[in-house]
Amino acid sequence: MYKFYYLVLVYLFVVTVADEKINQERFLKIERLLNEQRNEIERLTNEGEEMKRTLDIQGMEMMHLKKAMGNVIDENKHLNKLLNSESKTRLVDGTDKLMRPKERGIFNHKERRLLVNSGDHGDRVAFYAFMSNNEAILKHHTLTFDVTKVNYGSGYNNNTGIFTAPASGVYVITTTIHPFINSAASIDIIVNNNVQGSIFTDSTEGYETNAATGIVIAWMNQGDVSFVRTSANYNSYGSLYSIIINRCSFTGWKISD
Ligand SMILES: *[C@@H]1O[C@H](CO)[C@@H](O)[C@H](O)[C@H]1NC(C)=O
Numbered sequence: 001m002y003k004f005y006y007l008v009l010v011y012l013f014v015v016t017v018a019d020e021k022i023n024q025e026r027f028l029k030i031e032r033l034l035n036e037q038r039n040e041i042e043r044l045t046n047e048g049e050e051m052k053r054t055l056d057i058q059g060m061e062m063m064h065l066k067k068a069m070g071n072v073i074d075e076n077k078h079l080n081k082l083l084n085s086e087s088k089t090r091l092v093d094g095t096d097k098l099m100r101p102k103e104r105g106i107f108n109h110k111e112r113r114l115l116v117n118s119g120d121h122g123d124r125v126a127f128y129a130f131m132s133n134n135e136a137i138l139k140h141h142t143l144t145f146d147v148t149k150v151n152y153g154s155g156y157n158n159n160t161g162i163f164t165a166p167a168s169g170v171y172v173i174t175t176t177i178h179p180f181i182n183s184a185a186s187i188d189i190i191v192n193n194n195v196q197g198s199i200f201t202d203s204t205e206g207y208e209t210n211a212a213t214g215i216v217i218a219w220m221n222q223g224d225v226s227f228v229r230t231s232a233n234y235n236s237y238g239s240l241y242s243i244i245i246n247r248c249s250f251t252g253w254k255i256s257d
Helices: 002-084 108-117
Strands: 087-090 096-099 126-130 147-152 162-164 169-177 184-191 194-202 212-220 225-230 249-256
Antiparallel strands (some): 126 249
């Protein structure tokens, strides 16, 4: 009889332990599931925030472009008015005649300027280049201004961003940097191995884009180099802002021998 009770007890114990084990496995499964779902929710939240940031930035660019477009339209209106406006011009014979600007030839100076820019440049040394597009800010990184607008003396290289003095003399070197929103940068103007000048600019407040210009003067021997680089001493971040309404640029010219 005791043997029977004993067997029943053992049976109950085994069943209980087995149940416990199954419960525990179920619990672990549910816990795993919950963890996975929490990770998924976190991932989706991050993705949402990233999208919002991108939208903010695009909205900002749109706003700037709209403003620029408005300016171009205004400028066109102004020019049209100017072109069609008549004003009195005194003729050689002493009489007055109503003439339009085109007839008076006030736009001829543009053609004259083009003539000056072509042909022989003599020993002039001057360069001017800007960035065609926005780009990420990297630490201790030489900036490349890819669009060359002026390059008398052919000292500027738009592949490397480096200006090599074609002649010895005193030079003015200057750079203008527009940081994009939520960006900050410390920028050096380098001449040979020296940091000749530094500027700091940041756009971390609201939708500001605060540009900065740095200007240095340096003696450069023929073959000496100058370029613009993000500082090694500051963790610059964000991106540079260079679109049709605002350009990051690099300029230099020789002022004397
Ligand atoms: C870059 O420089 C080369 C060589 O001087 C020139 O031919 C080219 O037009 C320049 N590119 C731009 C976009 O200014």
